[in-house]
Amino acid sequence: MKMDLGNWQAAGNAPDSHGAAPASGPAPGRALAIEARGLVKRFDGFTAVDGVDLSVPEGAIYGVLGPNGAGKTTTLRMLLGIIDPDAGVRRILGAERPHDVAHAIGYLPEERGLYPAMKAHEAIAFVGALRGLPRAEGQRRGRRLLEEHGLGYAADRQIRQMSKGMAQQVQILACLVHEPRLVIFDEPFSGLDALNQGKLEKMMRGLAERGTTVIFSTHVIAHAERLCDQIAIIAGGKVPFAGPVDLARDRIRPQVRLETRAAEGPWRTALPAAARHDRKLDGSSFFYFPLPDSGIEPLLRALIQGEAGILSLSIERAGLHDAFVAIAGEAAARALEANPQEEQGR
Incomplete structure (x- = not known):
């Protein structure tokens, strides 16, 4: 019998999926690299960003997750001082004016662009010079x-x-040549093949290990789930959730996967009414259902005493995709999945 209970105690006490979004903030003892409160931006009467709050701890890998058009790029541009908010305040690396600390920031824009006639090492040096590097x-x-x-x-x-794809790699390196304290990437994985996406993930982890703060926007949940300490989910210009990835996942009750030899018995009454039941070809029964409010022990006792014949039992926490659906809604999730496939280098 295989049994994997994981961190069921903490997971079983997860907040209800309809609870309020937790306030984001730094871990104890960690200063903030970015703090924004109530950012609003309108374009020709359209509100692209509507009251965004963000708190990014120093040395974190922080993901801004949402579909195209959600307000990710506009939010990043306000943080960088490329555009000014119509309302709200921001503090970047301790400065209220982003341009005062521009020399300590690296930025990869969503619209890539290097001078085509420049050689690779010259292009990197040029971007560094814009940040004050000789x-x-x-x-x-x-x-x-x-x-x-x-x-x-x-x-x-x-x-x-x-x-x-190669030109994009050069531009990513250009963001780092002046050894910034904060790096902001806007959709950095777009245009990279799977191998170079993996290299970029490794680079991001290395930057964070050295104390550099990394913030990146993406519509690909897998990147955020693998990389991020914390995330902000943006949908329709608002942030319904900002905080640790684990808190986002805990908005959904963990799921129990159970396989038994017996298909029926008095123990079946211990399973939730919503338990999904499938009969396997070998005669065993498979059940899938949310972890009961009472936890796993009463269920285990009923299964054992009822001679269910446990073949396997595991408790699985929700993935970030399911958490995104629960937090942002089905429409935002469909918009996220409707983004075109990431372009590959030619």
Whole structure:
């Protein structure tokens, strides 16, 4: 018999999915790299961002998750000072004016763009110079970064001679050449193949381990689930949830997966009425249902005393996709899934 109870005690006490969104904030002892309160932005009478609150701890990997058009890019641009909010306040790396700390920030915009005639190491140095890095030092660091990330052979290749995916990798490195304290990526995985997406995830983890704060927007839940300490879910310009990924997942009651030898017996009354029942080809019975409010012990006792013949029993926490549906709603989830497939480098 296989039995995996996981962290059922904590999961069993998860808040109801209709509870209020938890307030986000830094872990004890961690300062905030980004703090925004009540950000609002309107374009020609349309409210693109409507009262967004964000708190991003220093050294965190923080995901801004939502479908295209949800307000992710507008929110990031307000944080960076590219556009000003119509209402609300923001503090970036302790400064109320983002431009005062621009030298300490790296930014990958959603619309990629490097000068096509520039060589790779020159393009990296150019972006570094915009953040105050001397040109010669930028070129030296650019060659080093390209070498470290397997692109040393392309250091003297013009951007126009590169595939879209390779050019994007160069632009990502350009965001890092001045060794920023905060890096903001807008849809960084778009245009990268699976191999380079994995390399980018590894790079993000390395940055956080060195104390750099990483914030990125995405419509791909898997990236956020693998990478993030905390997330903000944006739908329709609002943030119905901002906080630790585990708290988002705990908005949905854990699910019990049970396989028994017996199909019937007095123990069946201990299962919730909503338990889904499937009969397997080998004659065993499979049940799937939410963890009861009473926890797992009463159920275990009923199964054992009723001679159900437990073959396997596990308790599974909800994934981030299910949490997104519960928090943002079915319409937002459908919009998230309707995004076009990520483009691959040519």
